[in-house]
Amino acid sequence: MDVNSYTYHHPTRWDAQFQLASLPELLEQTVAKYSNKPFLHFLGRSYTYAEMHREAQQFAAGLIARGIKPGDRVGLFLPNVPIYASAYYGAMMAGAIVVNFSPLYTVEELAWQVADSGTRLLVSLDVPELYATAASVLECSELETLVVGSLADMLPWYKGLALKTLGRSKVAKVAYSNTIVGFGDMLGDPAKTSFPPIDAAQDIALLQYTGGTTGRPKGAMLGHSQLAMNAQQTAGLNPFGDPSNEIFMGALPFFHVFANTALLNHAMVTGGSIAMVPRFDAGQVLDTIARYKATGFPGVPTMFQALLDHPKLAKTDLSSLKVCISGGAPMPAPVHDKFEAVTGVRVVEGYGLTESSGVVSANPYEGVRKKGTIGQLVMGTEVILLDKEDPEKLAPEGEPGELAVHGPQIMRGYWNKPETGNDTFVERDGKRYLRTGDVAVMDEDGFLEIVDRIKDMIAVGGFKVFPSQVEDVLLENDAVKEVLVIGVPDEYLGERPRAYVTLNDENATAEDLCEWLNARVGKHERVESIVIREELPKTLVGKLDRKALRAELGI
Template identity: 75%
Template structure:
């Protein structure tokens, strides 16, 4: 569908093209403009752009001393700490490919992805849980070197001293040696040898679990990451972005934060007020202390803020906009968050394979609740027939969303056989199949209906779980909801709802089932509502239907 410029509500034209750059060059440009500008605020300590660039260059030199060359893989097994940024850009300055690993991975998960990616060096932290896992992987895999950063050294001096003196149990006993190096040893006071890093080079392997099988590494180049950062920065209608401070609660190792926080701030010269992980009180204190202006997050973060008893004690007036992604935003949460905080909340959309961001609602002016907004500049989409992806969806009907743009990945690492199912050619362009079913309105706003693989087949009818979830979330007692299909002899599958309740709410499972079934179509009716204390979530707090299905079935 073609959308006229008059209906496009982002601040710059929808056909704007951006200059592909290597991330080290993009970083160097920002530093040249103002090396003393704050880049990272971390638990009371501020790091300038110049400081992080210096540490990144030193880390690049340290990697080169280990024999790391262009195309080698360097893994980051880190929470949100300042050395993440230095290691990320420093590895790229050495020509290496960064591999992001979740700090929540088990030994088995981390070992498998280290082996699949061919990671040679892994950077972690002297936190016992992380170090123990990383050390076991070092012993049991082809990983060559473990680099361990000191959390105490990243804090303000008085906090670091207190950690070392009073909380020794929170610092791992690291067995330094030839294969286990300290971050200090890996950042010598010397410049790295120049490496010709081009926009066409591979920059990042970002693993994505999908719905079945082993995770796959999405291959993202410097061009895709640098352009997507510029696409996101172009959505800002507020003037000079160097005055912005982003709330950094999303984990940097996730593609959403990697683009919408780290690279977005870096390309625009903004600051990030970061926390190691999401804790509601600490997030609210950080917003107030650093006068954060933007807050990208996932719906569960905004729900947690609403649930915090002392929310009214914090000043959130500096926030201009909050951006929700990673999962659908429940309508009641959306409305209530804006009513309680007075802060505009907009939804966006992206996926690992698109370097992070595909679309967003405008930060000012026209937006539509329940949609994922309009495409970021330079991006195009088509809707494919849900049964036959070689054809377009019938006019006016939902279809599988397929994305074409400069931010779309090259493919999956060592998985060329997946290209046929991952991409579709149309009019000479290559489109990424997202697996999401969407519809597009006359103004070019997109609405995600559901995941193709999550659709429930009920006696020949297709039921979208999200439709049923949206209805049950309207019940005042229901806080969260997931709907999955469970086997049934006669109809093949039948929907079943799993919910959590608001604190102090009272409702029985039978009452909720009857209330829900009275409001939806016959084929959508659930066989039961199951009330639980909690629902499974992913590492970034997104409700996890895949894990729930595995638990139940």
Template identity: 55%
Template sequence: MQHPNPWATGYSHPTAWDREYPPMTVPAMLAGAVARGPQAAMIDFMGRTYGYAEVLDGARRVAAGLHKMGIERGDRIGLFLPNVPHYVAAYYGALMLGAVVVNFSPLYSVEELAHQVEDSGTRVLFTLSATALLPTAVKVLAASGLERLVVGSIAGALPRGKSLLYRLLKRKEVAARPDDARITTFSALIANDGRFPEPVIDAVRDVALIQYTGGTTGSPKGAMLTHQNLTANARQIIDVDPEAGAPDRIVGALPLFHIFANACVLNRTVANGGTMVLLPRFDAAAVLAAVERTKATSLPGVPTMYQALMDHPKLATTDLSSLRVCISGGAPLAGPVKARFEAATGAVLVEGYGLTESGIAATNPYEGLAKTGTIGQPLPATTMRLVDREDATRDAPAGEPGEIVIHGPQVMAGYWQRPELDATTFADGGLRTGDVGVIDEDGYVRIVDRLKDMISVGGFKVFPSRVETVLYRHDAVRDAIVIGVPDAYQGERPKAFVTLVEGAAVTGDELMAWLNPLVGKHERCVAVEVRDALPRTLVGKLSRKELVAEELAKAG
């Protein structure tokens, strides 16, 4: 029988593990931050700062404008936006009105956006007058149940000098706004006094955010996150920081439409009264410049972001000494990347873990023992237990890996309009993650594989990460993905895809000849394919689904 919380006696985070988080709405969280520091900078966007009271006023005007459009409590408001001030005002404004925010990636195609708009029942969509966004949004307006578009301008959010340059030099990146009564400008929406009937919001029951999964298989599902899910998670993230409350400037290079940034950049920063240094997209040179210019204290990111920063030629001449602690998520953090980043910056880089359905659930401690290769210990008020991989109603056998199940105030209420999934998504009230892990005697959790990535070879289970781990031991391998490919006799066989480090010269056949003697008989690959690049998700995680689709197409 596994101990229910092996970390309890050796908890390394500065706040007690059994802390409770009283219900709180997202608007109440923002109001608290405004009350504590109305003139403090909440947003830094390309050098233009927006104070807390200023952002609150803008959010209230968004709420009033939406109310005038007929938007009511529970209606869905979509954000088809990069990291710009419009996003923050629209996010908090919609939530003040009791509406539900739906995040959409700016990289979506017309088909992807239209599908999720229809699935969520989104009534109003916020976007920008950018050629990469507005034409797509206009097509979705014509082809779906979407009722209104609200269109902002990047130039209007920039400092005056940069705004003029943008208008002069970036005209080709600005799309003409169609003459359509259903399309209004952001400035017209907020041209009001900010007054609206304020609803009573139930923090525990009312959904604040529908966050679509970036799942590797099947159609995306909308995770319903309540106000309490979001505010509890923001407070949990603050509570693992020994210096919470100190000057706090977070570089927002992660996309705000993703749950990682929603938790660690947007809500956590506001709950702590800090400043978000927003960048419309990740660019290594821009990130380095932003850290130096603002004396940023933290840079949440994914491992590929830290690798790109370490590889950039301007790294050696950039002052990054203000960085204090950075949290890495989305993919395993390699030890060499962690070591290089910490040596170059003097900051601490810790690995954490979360899901669309749970926000952030675990992290290595900012101070004290950080175990490389683990996701650390659960956040306060969070329990992680291991269940049997075949039967989630039973605990995993002692000493064996099991599926990780999360209990905590940040765990979602369920999937939007998919109640039939609850039976397989939750186990004894906890969220089944689909991740297979082990928990050591100190309560540190190590992810060893994904249930849905498992390859069945003649009845034997092969976990891709076991083979990938061996591939990473080869000096020439930079990135590796192992998938199952159809096999007439065995059902499936493993196949590996790799990229090579710069200057390496090795063939796929040579790598396969090196690899196969080092793994089990059923784990041996039928091929190792060398590529220039491997597919990644929007936040930089290596992605299997594109390769699986390719191989299935080849098989016929």
């Protein structure tokens, strides 16, 4: 659908022109305007833009002095801590490509991704679990240098002192050497350093690994232009006046593409602040929102459910919040409605992918929105719907199709996979569209709704069943808290749906829920059983994980 055929409800024009620049260039511009403004709040200590920028320059100088050259890969194996930002932007200032690694990776997972990316230097933390994993990878891989930050040094002085003296078991005993270096010792002198030029249009800034729907994860190559454009597109969604006044709740992990754009780079390009926590903890998040008067909270649906479940919620002042943005997975309607009813805060859903630098669409923060949809496209972004059976054709008018996206934020391709072809991109009318694998519909107002994933569809006797549609019905039952529907083998029909649920009501039975559900869905959508569980598998950022459930069950 042509964007000119419907009313565009975002506050910035769809055809707005954004600045083509590298992330370090945008950071310098922000520092020039907001030098002494807080950029990061971390457990009681605040860091200004000038402080973070200076440390980033020093880290860049240290990298260059250690032989890191433009295009070399520098890995970040960190939770949400202040040195993430200085190492992230500092590596880019040195012309390096940042590689994000989840701090929950095992030795095997980290070693494989270090090898695949060719990471030369890795930044981590003196937390025992992280340090042990990183040090093991240093020994068993081609990794050359491990840089270890001190958590105590990032805290207010009194908390840092307490950690060093009373919490010694929580601090790793780092074996410093020529190859294991303290973060402070990596900081060089920018005045004596020649920084390489950065070509925003051509240079890769970040390797962001996908979750890997099949096989090994793939490294999406995101250039400076893609990341910078998507940060500006995200900033263009803000209707609330001066964006430098915004204070974002930083509970999403920075290593994830959603947080990388919607939190870190978004705040950086606008002069906003981030009140960050090392990892998601519902009680700590509520305390942080109240303490710093957070105005925006990007999260995933399970975070909002966790806040609803927490006893502190009713006593916490959330009046500063203007909007919560839910992404990463569809938000169940009962969670959406209950969170708004309990908190009085508007929740809007959005959509994005690793391969799109983070954000493709969102519901407007004010005015018109449509619950259950992923909203309208962000500025400069176009989509087509492809036929589910033949991606060379468009989907029939009015029918669901595979969502394919074109825009300035779309990745260059996958790292070390030059053969990437029609399974990833499709050419149409001279434009290259990213195939998302998500099945969507668009209404007459330009609002998109994700129906399901191509690979998640269940084939029942020749009919296609969308798991999400069955899940949506089951979530209408107040006894059901979370649900995943997968296909299980069936001798007669090929596959049949089966539902796995967690409960709000411990008295509910699988038999009663099954009977209730099957009376409300089509014949081919009826589940063969419902399995009640204490918990369902989730991804690193808290999304319900259908792939992990299938793997657990050997399906």
